[in-house]
Amino acid sequence: MRKNCKVFRQQLSEHLTEGSLQSFLKEAAHPQDCQACRNYMEEFIVTREFLVDAKASEIDEPNYHFMRKKIWDAIDEKEASSSISSGRILPSAFATLLAVLVIGVSILYFSQQSVKREYTDISAELDELFATETISDDTIVNAMYESDLSDEILTYFVEKSAYDVVQEVYASREEWEDVVTELAAMEL
Amino acid sequence: MEPDQLKKYRQGDHEFFRQIMDELQKPIYYYLYRYVGNAGDAEDLTQETFVKAYTERDKFRGDSQLSTWIYRIATNLAKNHLRWRSVRNFLTLEALQNQIVEESEEELERGKREHEIMKHLQSLPKTQRSVFILKYFNELSHQEVSHILGISLSSSKTNFHYAVTSLKTMVSGDSK
Numbered sequence: 001m002r003k004n005c006k007v008f009r010q011q012l013s014e015h016l017t018e019g020s021l022q023s024f025l026k027e028a029a030h031p032q033d034c035q036a037c038r039n040y041m042e043e044f045i046v047t048r049e050f051l052v053d054a055k056a057s058e059i060d061e062p063n064y065h066f067m068r069k070k071i072w073d074a075i076d077e078k079e080a081s082s083s084i085s086s087g088r089i090l091p092s093a094f095a096t097l098l099a100v101l102v103i104g105v106s107i108l109y110f111s112q113q114s115v116k117r118e119y120t121d122i123s124a125e126l127d128e129l130f131a132t133e134t135i136s137d138d139t140i141v142n143a144m145y146e147s148d149l150s151d152e153i154l155t156y157f158v159e160k161s162a163y164d165v166v167q168e169v170y171a172s173r174e175e176w177e178d179v180v181t182e183l184a185a186m187e188l
Numbered sequence: 189m190e191p192d193q194l195k196k197y198r199q200g201d202h203e204f205f206r207q208i209m210d211e212l213q214k215p216i217y218y219y220l221y222r223y224v225g226n227a228g229d230a231e232d233l234t235q236e237t238f239v240k241a242y243t244e245r246d247k248f249r250g251d252s253q254l255s256t257w258i259y260r261i262a263t264n265l266a267k268n269h270l271r272w273r274s275v276r277n278f279l280t281l282e283a284l285q286n287q288i289v290e291e292s293e294e295e296l297e298r299g300k301r302e303h304e305i306m307k308h309l310q311s312l313p314k315t316q317r318s319v320f321i322l323k324y325f326n327e328l329s330h331q332e333v334s335h336i337l338g339i340s341l342s343s344s345k346t347n348f349h350y351a352v353t354s355l356k357t358m359v360s361g362d363s364k
Binding site for chain 2: 009010012013014016017040043044046047050051054055057058059060062064067068070071074075078079082
């Protein structure tokens with residue numbers, strides 16, 4: 001194949017899509033002198049028509065909406081798994097755990113504080129009661145019934161060596177035997 | 189690509205990515221359909237292309253058009269798919285041609301020429317096929333085609349010319 005044939009045919013190929021084929025062929029001098037290229041040109045024109053028809057014809061169209069949904073589902077799935085593998089979830093899980101731990105410790109601390117405060121309040125109240133001559137067992141009993149802090153109150157009285165009061169209180173609650181056992185265990 | 193668009197893309201902005209899909213879903217599907225010659229595979233590959241374009245967006249440096257990048261993903265997936273299909277012998281060329289013939293019989297009324305061109309396209313070497321589909325059917329420039337396929341501008345033009353010549357021979361052979 002001569003160089004002119006090669007150049008002409010390559011230019012012809014480009015006119016499959018670009019520019020005007022008619023004006024190109026009108027201006028092209030080479031095919032007038034080359035039978036092989038005229039034959040080539042005729043076949044090219046047939047092919048071009050075939051391709052134009054093929055381009056215009058419909059192809060199997062998918063359901064783009066359904067496809068789009070599947071794409072987003074797959075993206076969500078991949079992002080979730082990559083979050084785990086890249087450790088993005090681990091710090092957040094750790095943070096959650098830490099938060100739960102902090103909240104738990106806070107609750108425990110404040111409940112302890114609350115117990116302490118309650119105990120302190122009752123101690124002060126009992127101190128006040130002991131400081132007066134008007135202390136009555138009923139008052140102490142009521143204080144103990146109203147409180148969950150029997151042990152703390154018991155300790156308070158033991159510390160004050162007020163065993164008679166303790167005995168009185170628990171006797172009234174018919175729990176004295178238990179208290180005796182407990183005091184024995186404390187080696188008091 | 190505009191910096192704000194690149195930023196949106198890199199950040200995984202869903203609305204921006206939807207716009208990209210609106211623009212490219214159909215041409216990418218058409219490209220893949222003509223490249224692999226099978227609607228089901230083309231559908232799967234289109235999905236895979238967009239999933240990859242989204243999940244691997246941090247690999248996009250922004251030095252080309254986003255569409256070029258997505259076409260490149262599609263091309264690589266399609267090439268791998270055909271390689272895998274060939275290696276596994278799931279579908280030999282003969283089986284592929286039979287399948288196309290079967291499809292064309294089933295869907296004769298939808299356009300015999302479409303199936304003829306599909307058959308001819310499958311006979312082209314892969315690079316010629318890609319170049320031809322992208323240039324002729326997807327109407328991209330040689331510049332864009334060369335960027336997508338990672339070849340030179342002159343290689344794109346040469347491959348296109350060879351593809352046209354091969355198709356001309358096939359079409360002429362069919363018409364004789």
